[in-house]
Amino acid sequence: MNSEAQLAAVLGHEIGDVVGRHGAEHLAKQNLGSSLVNAVGIVSSGGNDGGQGAATIAGAVNRLVDLRYGRKDESESDRLGLQFMTQAGYSPVGILQVMKILAAAGRGSRQPEFLTSHPDPGNRFDTLNALINKTYPNGVPKTLDEGRDRFAQYVRISAS
Ligand SMILES: [Zn+2]
Numbered sequence: 001m002n003s004e005a006q007l008a009a010v011l012g013h014e015i016g017d018v019v020g021r022h023g024a025e026h027l028a029k030q031n032l033g034s035s036l037v038n039a040v041g042i043v044s045s046g047g048n049d050g051g052q053g054a055a056t057i058a059g060a061v062n063r064l065v066d067l068r069y070g071r072k073d074e075s076e077s078d079r080l081g082l083q084f085m086t087q088a089g090y091s092p093v094g095i096l097q098v099m100k101i102l103a104a105a106g107r108g109s110r111q112p113e114f115l116t117s118h119p120d121p122g123n124r125f126d127t128l129n130a131l132i133n134k135t136y137p138n139g140v141p142k143t144l145d146e147g148r149d150r151f152a153q154y155v156r157i158s159a160s
Pocket of ligand 1: 013014017074077
C-alpha cells in the first residue's frame with residue numbers, strides 16, 4: 001500500500017462487514033480491532049516488500065471473514081466500504097488499487113485464503129469501477145484525496 005485511500009478502502013470494507021452483520025456484530029467488532037492493529041503494524045514497518053505486505057494485510061483482513069456470510073455480503077461490504085471511504089474524503093481510486101493489489105497477491109501456485117473467502121478481486125474491481133462511474137458521472141471530485149504524501153510521511157516517521 002502507498003496511500004491512505006487504500007488503507008481507508010480496506011478498513012471501510014471491514015466496517016461494512018461489521019455494519020452488515022448484526023448477528024455477528026460482537027465478534028466482528030473484536031476482529032476489526034485486531035485487523036486495524038495488523039494493518040497499522042504493516043504500515044509502520046515501512047518495508048518495500050509490496051506483494052508480501054499486501055498478502056499479509058489480505059490475510060489479516062480475511063481472518064475476519066467467516067465463509068458462512070457468503071459472497072453476496074462481501075459485495076455489500078465493498079459497496080459500504082466505498083461509501084465510507086468517500087464520505088471520509090478519500091478518493092475511490094484507492095479501492096480499485098486495493099483490488100489490483102489483491103489480484104496480484106493472489107497469483108501463484110498456492111491459492112491464498114482470501115481467494116476462497118472473498119469473490120475474485122477482478123470481479124470486485126469491475127463491480128466497484130462501474131459503481132464509481134455511476135456515482136461520479138463527471139469524474140471523481142478533486143476534493144477526494146488519495147493521501148499519498150501523508151501516508152509516505154507516516155511510514156517515514158514510523159520507520160525512524
Ligand atoms: Zn469482507
